[in-house]
Amino acid sequence: MNWTAAAYEQYQRDGFYIQRGLLKTEELDLIQGQIDMLVQGDDAVDGMHREREKSGAVRQIYAAHEQNETFADVVRNPSILNPVQHIIGNDVYIWHSKINVKDAFEGTVWLWHQDYGYWMYDGVQPQMMSVMVFLDQSTINNGCLMGIAGSHKWGRIEHYSDEVTTSYKQWCVTPGELKSRVREEDITHLTGNPGDVLFFDCNLVHGSSHNMSPLPRKTFIICYNSIANKPIAVENPRPDWVVSRHFEVVS
Ligand code: SIN
Numbered sequence: 001m002n003w004t005a006a007a008y009e010q011y012q013r014d015g016f017y018i019q020r021g022l023l024k025t026e027e028l029d030l031i032q033g034q035i036d037m038l039v040q041g042d043d044a045v046d047g048m049h050r051e052r053e054k055s056g057a058v059r060q061i062y063a064a065h066e067q068n069e070t071f072a073d074v075v076r077n078p079s080i081l082n083p084v085q086h087i088i089g090n091d092v093y094i095w096h097s098k099i100n101v102k103d104a105f106e107g108t109v110w111l112w113h114q115d116y117g118y119w120m121y122d123g124v125q126p127q128m129m130s131v132m133v134f135l136d137q138s139t140i141n142n143g144c145l146m147g148i149a150g151s152h153k154w155g156r157i158e159h160y161s162d163e164v165t166t167s168y169k170q171w172c173v174t175p176g177e178l179k180s181r182v183r184e185e186d187i188t189h190l191t192g193n194p195g196d197v198l199f200f201d202c203n204l205v206h207g208s209s210h211n212m213s214p215l216p217r218k219t220f221i222i223c224y225n226s227i228a229n230k231p232i233a234v235e236n237p238r239p240d241w242v243v244s245r246h247f248e249v250v251s
């Protein structure tokens, strides 16, 4: 499935684009069939990495694409890979991948941030992007992703490290930056159906609310980096599950 010129224009203008119905029902069924096993799995046994909510519920599962064939196939899906290579302008490798579980009632907020707001500390340039594969219906009630259209054009803006709001230490845009830059009308709720795929720029300001609904909001997020943008040495490098050192071109 190739993008039209209008799709690329929309991506460049807004910093995001949703390709509806990208995954086929069979592909989705295969993924859905593995999720419970992955949520219940054990890092020490399967080599993935799980982050938990304060409640203990699984919040994220990192590195499924390295350990599980079904997820390895998704990251090489040509309908995802072709536009990513086109936008980044080079061959890419996987920076990291994560299944964001956002469980019914328990999945918590992601405060407004740019992914490059913290990736810059990992010693890379912003030749990177993310792809969010919707595994469940993603609605306002269950905490769909929200994006600020056009915010990728601001470049990287000021962030601070939040260690109290959730179980997960997160770099977030400062309230001062938000108040001076974000207009209500620029907030887009990125809702969709299982199989829809959202592509977004690493400087897009985005976040999501608590899951207030009885329905889970699972997504699989793949972060791609240009093969020419391997991280330089930094103080306190982060672990492989979040800053991958597997510099293999995805094809
Ligand atoms: C993210 O920004 O990486 C996750 C946001 C979400 O899952 O809503």
Ligand code: MN
Binding pocket: 113, 114, 115, 206
């Ligand atoms: Mn993010």
